[in-house]
Amino acid sequence: MKRTIFYSAVCLLFGATILYDGILYAEESKSAPSATDIIAYSLDNIILFISAVLVFFMQAGFAMVESGLNSSKNTVNILFKNLMDVSFGVIFFWFIGYGLMYPGGAFEGGWFGFAGFMVGNEAPVAAGGTLHPQADFLFQAAFAATAATIVSGAVAGRMKFSGYLIYSIILTALIYPISGMWKWGGGWLNALGFHDFAGSLVVHAVGGFAGLAGALVLGPRIGKFDAEGKPKIMPAHSLSLASLGVFILWVGWYGFNPGSQLAFAGSDNTNAVLLIAVNTTLAAAGGAAGAMMLTWTLFKKPELSMALNGALAGLVGITANCDTVSNGSALAIGLIAGFIVVFGIKMLDKLKIDDPVGAFPVHGLAGVWGGIAAAIFGGKDFMPQIIGSVVIPIWAFISMFLVFYLIDKILGIRVSREEELKGLDITEHGEEAYSGFQIFTVE
């Protein structure tokens, strides 16, 4: 190969630098970015930017999954909620949230801190692994919007649009950044040794448990449970769009997990990213396979909507631990997540909780599973994993329950019976999603 020879030549001319990753050198000359430092800086920041783009793409996936799995009469409403989640999410996370989540070293090990409003634009001294604040913000903002958008599925079909916007702003500006700070902002959970690589807990469980709180405050949709409390079918209006959404989410997750390495140059980083990417893939595959096989056994027919949720659960489950488990473990984590989601959905039905898209089993339960799996398969200490996997959900659930409760008391959170029956698209927005199509609910 010409290429290899060329590099070898370069290498010789540069002095046959015999260096391996990780050899320790005491002296640092931080103020002097070498050409290599600058290239590493560019590579790190540009690839993080590309990862952020992939994570933003997940918004399209969530919009398709959540609207697809619901009835056509609430489609505009769900799509609109998703659009505003990302729009308001970005704006408020930029204005307040980022400063709360990354308050800086002064608050290390703490519970709460604030670095000030808005996001800086001062370029750091270029070096591999050093992130420009704008790059870091973009990536984190995409995560915040993800946490917010998870809830719209759980509260679909009955929550007022105005109340939803308030919820969405509070989550991205306050609730998510505060618990996020505990781990990723260098807070007390981080100090404790809690490991959550890309946010099974920090992102997904927050969204999932917030969704559970919303579903509880709202109560089930009319017709979801019959007089005897037996669950009834409220079927998906488009499994095509839901499937498309899952494929998009799967793709977007390659920004979510590998991107969370936050640095890409240097062979340690590169190697980590690649393992993470393969683990993410195997967990998604395992989740889909697990849920598919379980529904086949339990219900005698392989069910697509469950397998789709299974793939997502696999992805959520691997998120906390993708950097620290083997390929085989990743597959196992995914498979188990696929089982969890099926049982979780049945459990909600038993408890008469109505979570139309399964946001709680997929993001809440599989999120907790991800945190625990980091101990079981990833060699992390059990104690910190258990604490983190319990405290973050509790925080999200209680704080958001309060938020939903207050929204209810002050504004009323649920649309009227008639509005719900007619559908939120017509009553809240005066717009139908599928004009001209004959859509007909007969049972």
Add this chain to the structure above:
Amino acid sequence: MKRTIFYSAVCLLFGATILYDGILYAEESKSAPSATDIIAYSLDNIILFISAVLVFFMQAGFAMVESGLNSSKNTVNILFKNLMDVSFGVIFFWFIGYGLMYPGGAFEGGWFGFAGFMVGNEAPVAAGGTLHPQADFLFQAAFAATAATIVSGAVAGRMKFSGYLIYSIILTALIYPISGMWKWGGGWLNALGFHDFAGSLVVHAVGGFAGLAGALVLGPRIGKFDAEGKPKIMPAHSLSLASLGVFILWVGWYGFNPGSQLAFAGSDNTNAVLLIAVNTTLAAAGGAAGAMMLTWTLFKKPELSMALNGALAGLVGITANCDTVSNGSALAIGLIAGFIVVFGIKMLDKLKIDDPVGAFPVHGLAGVWGGIAAAIFGGKDFMPQIIGSVVIPIWAFISMFLVFYLIDKILGIRVSREEELKGLDITEHGEEAYSGFQIFTVE
């Protein structure tokens, strides 16, 4: 961090090169690409290629937005126009357009030039910031196809397919490259100091004003205005697909704007790209929020189709100035673009101009706004900005009005009344988009 230590070590061994970006050295040794140069060359060209991929993805977004916002009976026709926009666009921009748009230094400051047919494949001497002609072409071709595809929304539902193909070829082969050359090809607008970073004017306003010309030559769809000239509803057949399209366009814009930096290695470039990416995000969010809030105030209900247009308008508005404004200004530019698009759509209704998807307000008006905003918020001189923001739209409007007018005189541009009522899918293509679905227009 092992990584930091490693890089510091490398740095020391290389001679503790104390270099900052931008230190000036008189001597250049262009003929000798160092290893760093080569890596920078690879990084720049590969990331530009990835940006081009994101911009090509926008074609999917346009196809979904434009078909989704129209009636189901014209869906095949619109999708087909989009497919041929990119197909013929790429072919003819490759054959003629690229040579017209980038005629080379000999035509600097001029109005018109031609570098010859087709695109070269001679690799340049590798250096950071040096683009391979194939990379440059790919990126620019994606832009040309974008300009072309904007129009298909404005002329939807009544324009002959054959006439459309002729329009599309003329735009990508001649009209777009000529005005493009004025700015990006080093022509007179560039010499004047006009700033249009990624093409609010060069790309979007050209498409938007060409669309306006098309809409005027064609006249409104049957039924769009009643006997008294009052606008009537011709609703979207799929707001799901339209929303998906907007999410895709938002994602694709991360290739459009950040990619337009054209170079990524080196901390100046990297820093610029990151600011651009965040500004793009905040403007999109602002546009969606602005349009949503305005419709809520004006029409008493938050309207999704307007908020979707608002997000796009925010993106168009930031395109010219994303490199030169602050985050806060980006948000403001987006918000105002969101307002502009709502008023623009109402204005077209008043003027009895039928632009089914709002291509003119979104790309035309917000495009002009982007050019002016570069002066208001970005510190660019007002005079060149005003000249550029007036001359390019006039060029696009007049030249394309003529093109549409001639197509009409020679071939007839509009389908017959009966064809229009039956829908272009059946009459022009003998194919229906949604076979088996009961689709029913009752009012």
Add this chain to the structure above:
Amino acid sequence: MKRTIFYSAVCLLFGATILYDGILYAEESKSAPSATDIIAYSLDNIILFISAVLVFFMQAGFAMVESGLNSSKNTVNILFKNLMDVSFGVIFFWFIGYGLMYPGGAFEGGWFGFAGFMVGNEAPVAAGGTLHPQADFLFQAAFAATAATIVSGAVAGRMKFSGYLIYSIILTALIYPISGMWKWGGGWLNALGFHDFAGSLVVHAVGGFAGLAGALVLGPRIGKFDAEGKPKIMPAHSLSLASLGVFILWVGWYGFNPGSQLAFAGSDNTNAVLLIAVNTTLAAAGGAAGAMMLTWTLFKKPELSMALNGALAGLVGITANCDTVSNGSALAIGLIAGFIVVFGIKMLDKLKIDDPVGAFPVHGLAGVWGGIAAAIFGGKDFMPQIIGSVVIPIWAFISMFLVFYLIDKILGIRVSREEELKGLDITEHGEEAYSGFQIFTVE
């Protein structure tokens, strides 16, 4: 440009290394990765990872194309098959397939080898062009899943889900890796000098001919041919989703072809990638244009579903030779592929073979065309190209015919007449794709 000056400066300080790509140096010091080597290693592996992401995204494209081009009553089934293709495909290619396809140097020039189960995670010594096994696996797994998913279109509407899963596992675990090894694993076809850059034969023709085998074993859908054997229309239920799928596949192909360079750092690699990307674009455009113009001539109306297939055929046709032909040849290869697909579909109708989405013409015929075109336009030797382009299809067809035949004998491969008429969604999965929509087949 500040940037250029900066790099020149760096270049000078490093000793004005006067080096061009490809200067030969006898000595290599493989054990010593320089900083440049490490960056090149990072760049290569990270960009390959991004390419793999794009190829995985193609799964969404296939799911949309294949379900969109079929009837709505089989939508869940097709989407489910696609989801399981990628899920089981990844799992089994990881477990067995990868070891079969890349058995290592010991089997060079051979027909069959095995490197062992599962995929390693030992990081190689960092160097440009050296791939981490996890990166390589991820990219190759995406290819294997692509080969598998092609078939689901050809067997749509009548094949049992259980039988399909068995097929899918066998293809990704055994059939595809074995012939893949002949070329990319360093086997006998590679030794022969057969050129298949990114898999017109290795991937697409394997999928296409496997699909043909499936279509033959299954026989046509009820109603596809009337009593006299005349083909009848079984129209697409959503040309929107099918078009979206084609746009997604087009975008994903930028990972498929350019990514197959497998190395990106160094100007040779970069230059190759850029040419490949432009060739891929022009071939897709040519395919769409060719099929469109041919249907307009033959059937008097430009037909979208054919133009969509044409774009895909163009992409398949360029896959084997994109690295070795000029832009103009790429356009010609695409155009011809567009013609081939139209005639191929007509031919299948004549032969009374029912391939609902045209998987065989698009992937099988255009795949063979791609192999031959590498000789005609790419200057490759005719003999090896012809051998490769004949042997791989024969292998795929015969082995898969046997597999389908055995599945049929042992389990029964086709659903009952009643199940087929009711649709596989209800009978195999008890789930409908579009609940509430009035879907009605009247003729």
Add this chain to the structure above:
Amino acid sequence: MKLIKAVIQPHKLTDVKEALKEAKVTKMTVSNALGCGQQAGYSETYRGVVHEVNLLKKTVIEIAVNDDFVQPTVEAIIKGANTGNIGDGKIFISTLDEVIRIRTSEKGKEAIG
């Protein structure tokens, strides 16, 4: 024999079916329609243009019965569909000359049930 055609609110179909089951009426044909009656519609906006929608979604049930079944069937429909609100719907009854079962070519009373 009579043909009973009821136009009801879509979300009352389940209740009506329930009530009919109790009245031992199990055969029916159901379709959808848009109805315009006393019930006020709603207004839809699209891109700022307001539009009064006065054709509302309705469900149509058709039941062919022997004359002695008319009364119980009508009562069951009313029981299931009545909410006391405008828009509850109407029942239209007409005479059938003949009913034929396609499978057996049976006619009249035998065919109807």
Add this chain to the structure above:
Amino acid sequence: MKLIKAVIQPHKLTDVKEALKEAKVTKMTVSNALGCGQQAGYSETYRGVVHEVNLLKKTVIEIAVNDDFVQPTVEAIIKGANTGNIGDGKIFISTLDEVIRIRTSEKGKEAIG
């Protein structure tokens, strides 16, 4: 009481509704159907296979009226739907034995309007 059932071209519905409004007929039930009559269909191609479509989209309007309203209603429909082209459609009139308002259980004349 009579049931008037008109099969019209879909794009004439607005005109027919307008004409009915002038004739003070405001209650109706609208649905869609496919019609096969004198009107020639169109041919569809899909993947090169040609197919004659002879079931064309139609809109069906059903109006229950008292006998004295039959004439004005029919005239209004014709006024709104007639273009003089093949495919304009047909009106079918049959007798209703009874009409019942579900909300109030009113019958006959009171129920119909």
Add this chain to the structure above:
Amino acid sequence: MKLIKAVIQPHKLTDVKEALKEAKVTKMTVSNALGCGQQAGYSETYRGVVHEVNLLKKTVIEIAVNDDFVQPTVEAIIKGANTGNIGDGKIFISTLDEVIRIRTSEKGKEAIG
């Protein structure tokens, strides 16, 4: 004049149209409906919840004919739709008081064909 309304299995429509053509009946109006009869439904699961679907997809054909055409039309429908299985469907015949062609205002016998 009579109105013949047949509820058949969707996939038999082509056969019925064929049979009607042979019987020289070419005008008709076709729509879709959901039917509940002797035919057993199927069960659907969604997210683990099982649901009995007993409204099955049906196709409805309506044909207005002169009295002498009733017999051949009914026979043609039976010929096309009969498979001997439960679910084959039913034919309902009622009397039409009047038929009017909108295009020409022709009435009765002239209008029907």
